[in-house]
Amino acid sequence: MRKIPEPGPTLLSRKYSVTMNRKSLSPPREVILRNVVNKDALLCSLSERIDKEVIEKAGPKLKVISTLSTGYDHIDVKEAKKRGIHVTFTGEVLSEATADLTFALILAISRKVVLADNYIRQKKWKVGWSPDLFLGSNVYGKTLGLIGAGRIGRAVARRAKGFDMNVIYHNRRRLETKLEQEIGAKYVELDTLLRESDYLSIHANLNAESTDMMNESKLKRMKNTAFLINTSRGQVIDERSLVKALRKKWIAGAALDVFESEPLETNSPLIKMENLVLLPHIGSATYQVRSKMSEIAAQNIIELLSGRKTPFMVR
Numbered sequence: 001m002r003k004i005p006e007p008g009p010t011l012l013s014r015k016y017s018v019t020m021n022r023k024s025l026s027p028p029r030e031v032i033l034r035n036v037v038n039k040d041a042l043l044c045s046l047s048e049r050i051d052k053e054v055i056e057k058a059g060p061k062l063k064v065i066s067t068l069s070t071g072y073d074h075i076d077v078k079e080a081k082k083r084g085i086h087v088t089f090t091g092e093v094l095s096e097a098t099a100d101l102t103f104a105l106i107l108a109i110s111r112k113v114v115l116a117d118n119y120i121r122q123k124k125w126k127v128g129w130s131p132d133l134f135l136g137s138n139v140y141g142k143t144l145g146l147i148g149a150g151r152i153g154r155a156v157a158r159r160a161k162g163f164d165m166n167v168i169y170h171n172r173r174r175l176e177t178k179l180e181q182e183i184g185a186k187y188v189e190l191d192t193l194l195r196e197s198d199y200l201s202i203h204a205n206l207n208a209e210s211t212d213m214m215n216e217s218k219l220k221r222m223k224n225t226a227f228l229i230n231t232s233r234g235q236v237i238d239e240r241s242l243v244k245a246l247r248k249k250w251i252a253g254a255a256l257d258v259f260e261s262e263p264l265e266t267n268s269p270l271i272k273m274e275n276l277v278l279l280p281h282i283g284s285a286t287y288q289v290r291s292k293m294s295e296i297a298a299q300n301i302i303e304l305l306s307g308r309k310t311p312f313m314v315r
């Protein structure tokens with residue numbers, strides 16, 4: 001495993017002999033392939049692709065693959081299951097923190113927070129208050145469209161109440177009426193969501209259906225004053241289409257915490273665009289959440305290697 005926040009490493013080292021990359025960087029692929037051989041458990045993160053090759057290399061002793069993440073699209077779950085290997089995740093501990101960051105992005109893109117901050121740092125603020133300096137868009141009273149109404153989507157909807165937003169959502173399965181009422185969100189077809197949202201925020205899992213879901217045709221259906229927010233997985237948006245949409249002003253801007261390829265290529269056209277806020281995948285990055293994720297990821301291994309159960313199994 002790579003170096004992760006405490007208490008996971010200590011919990012594991014007390015019981016087992018642990019091979020850990022001392023740096024918090026992902027180990028190179030060849031190091032993973034070398035070190036996974038004959039291990040009973042593998043603790044990984046979403047930056048490491050745990051595919052058939054890694055699983056095969058580990059050999060028959062491998063019983064658990066525990067990821068320090070809620071998403072597990074980087075693991076070949078089918079291959080693991082075929083070999084009787086348990087795959088675990090960190091559950092929903094990051095939902096509220098990710099919803100907080102979604103709102104940070106909504107506010108940052110609508111009110112040009114990052115551009116305005118840079119303006120002062122670059123010593124460009126020469127006159128005081130000015131009537132047309134960094135004019136942005138209202139958040140209060142606007143329509144927020146959610147693609148995905150799992151825990152994170154619902155946590156975002158609850159925050160939107162405080163901004164008196166009109167919340168609409170689209171999900172594979174419609175929520176129960178009671179839950180809809182509790183979060184104050186109305187179910188609509190995807191096409192309506194695209195057409196009516198002032199802020200469209202994605203909270204979908206990555207799978208075959210959601211990959212490249214936000215393509216040219218969908219971006220074209222959005223309002224040209226709308227903002228696209230993504231804190232889920234980068235592959236849900238076709239980035240080439242997004243660049244086109246931003247250049248051609250089909251939409252007003254986007255705020256992204258996740259990208260098709262991470263880290264974002266330094267020559268990505270996104271970096272030069274002004275109507276964007278870019279964050280380096282920090283949705284769950286609070287001390288409290290990362291420490292809880294570390295504890296759960298380690299505990300998942302301990303429970304399963306001890307023949308007990310954990311509620312955080314990937315089914």
Ligand code: DGY
Pocket residue numbers: 046068069070071072094232283284
């Ligand atoms: C996850 O856990 O899936 C997030 O993307 C990173 O914490």
